[in-house]
Amino acid sequence: MNSQAIADSLRQLHLNIVKKTEETDGVSFRLDHWTRAEGGGGTTAVLQNGNIIEKGGIAFSHVHGFMPNKVADGLKIPQQQFHATGVSLIQHPHNPFVPIIHMNVRYFEMEDGTWWFGGGIDLTPHYPELETVKMFHTEIKAICDQFHPNFYTEFKPWADDYFFIEHRKEMRGVGGIFFDRLNAQHGLSKEQLFEFCLAIGNYFADVYPRLMLANYQRPFNEINKNWQLIRRGRYVEFNLVYDKGTQFGLQTDGRVESILMSLPTYASWVYDHHPEQGSAEHKALAFFQKGNDWVNR
């Protein structure tokens, strides 16, 4: 299975995800195709002011050529020919009771034969409900278990650590899974690992429409909206300060609009904001801590 076959398959995944999200929202994504002078390109699908989604971005890219210096430095490897392909998405809904979601699967391959997969999916509800969080983690675990008994056990705490806003000492949401440099070390073939990535991608297209439809009509008040904007502010902090994909993109002169499509239409920062003890917002904070065993709660 070569990088072109993987890229072709991810391009199809991208189209499927766009289609499924459009069907649920009712408004179409705008598709921007771009090319990279040094080789390759991509398609950025963006939905602004949909019925359910306020701002959503679903990106496919397949870039190749001789590795930029900064990439080689970042990966601590010699400069050489490379292929990188992936699908990455973030959805920011209007209604504060619909969670933000992020999903990413990616493949990297080098001239010297090295290759790996990376990716993850994580949920950022502003009013987390145990039932939903448990459902999300249980379903992800079921997918992981189909491929390797250790995947969920390894990738769930990895997400706890990765989607963590260090300076706030809190996660951006309730996590999910995160993995990187996944290759033969688990005894699975490249084909099997790719199937795992596709299963994660397809899981987004299954779970998020359910979460959208279940919550987008829920009534909300000004407190709920302000809390959503503040939590989106934390999301912005994570993406701009910690997210490796964003940093990599900005440092390597990637297409800025594709990289920063992850930022919400509106976000807010309130000085020294602390939800009242016992409020729904205060209860939410307990969900944003590491190490919760959601599957067995």
Place this chain on the structure above:
Amino acid sequence: MNSQAIADSLRQLHLNIVKKTEETDGVSFRLDHWTRAEGGGGTTAVLQNGNIIEKGGIAFSHVHGFMPNKVADGLKIPQQQFHATGVSLIQHPHNPFVPIIHMNVRYFEMEDGTWWFGGGIDLTPHYPELETVKMFHTEIKAICDQFHPNFYTEFKPWADDYFFIEHRKEMRGVGGIFFDRLNAQHGLSKEQLFEFCLAIGNYFADVYPRLMLANYQRPFNEINKNWQLIRRGRYVEFNLVYDKGTQFGLQTDGRVESILMSLPTYASWVYDHHPEQGSAEHKALAFFQKGNDWVNR
């Protein structure tokens, strides 16, 4: 002149600036005093939802003790006793025709006798007018010229480079001055350099009330408000991705609320936003480029 005398004087500058801004806005700042376990502390003054200011922060700090490892690494010096004191402020007004402003002066001293001053002031209008930009730069140059004929010539391009959003290839505003590690290299005494810093601090208290009063009652429409929110989004990008003070604060476990008081109450990101040719917003973009000789325009 020792660090305590400088800190005492900066504490007074802080109070003066808070008082002058309150007099202009009509609403009082909330003052939060904090202490640092390892030595020192500060006062963070924040105004939220004032008459003119939507969110403003004016911070004083004087911290000392044994230098944290990360600080020594960052400065590329051996760990030792240190003092750091400064005043730093950002004001985000309600009205899109009142510019955002930032000012910072700081002093750093080490056990081995090394010391320096740093700081700057820069203006971020969303609808820049040549007259105002020229006035701002001309007045800053006049202050610089009182101290050293090269200060403005050196510190103005330094601000162009510093307050630059590299991934956007644009400055966050129309600049001003920026300087760092300023010590005996210019032939001025420590006292003279400190007087220069105080003059910059006092200039804020002079110029910003003028800019507030001249513009806060100007009528604005939805296009103006959206443009302000988008430009504030760029300000957030600068502060979280590039600002050295913010990065330093977050990496050294500083008081998060004091560090991030610089972020606006509301900000916005619109995918692939380009103002229409000939619009006021489009004209503004030309002001956000480096190398404009505002004084002689």
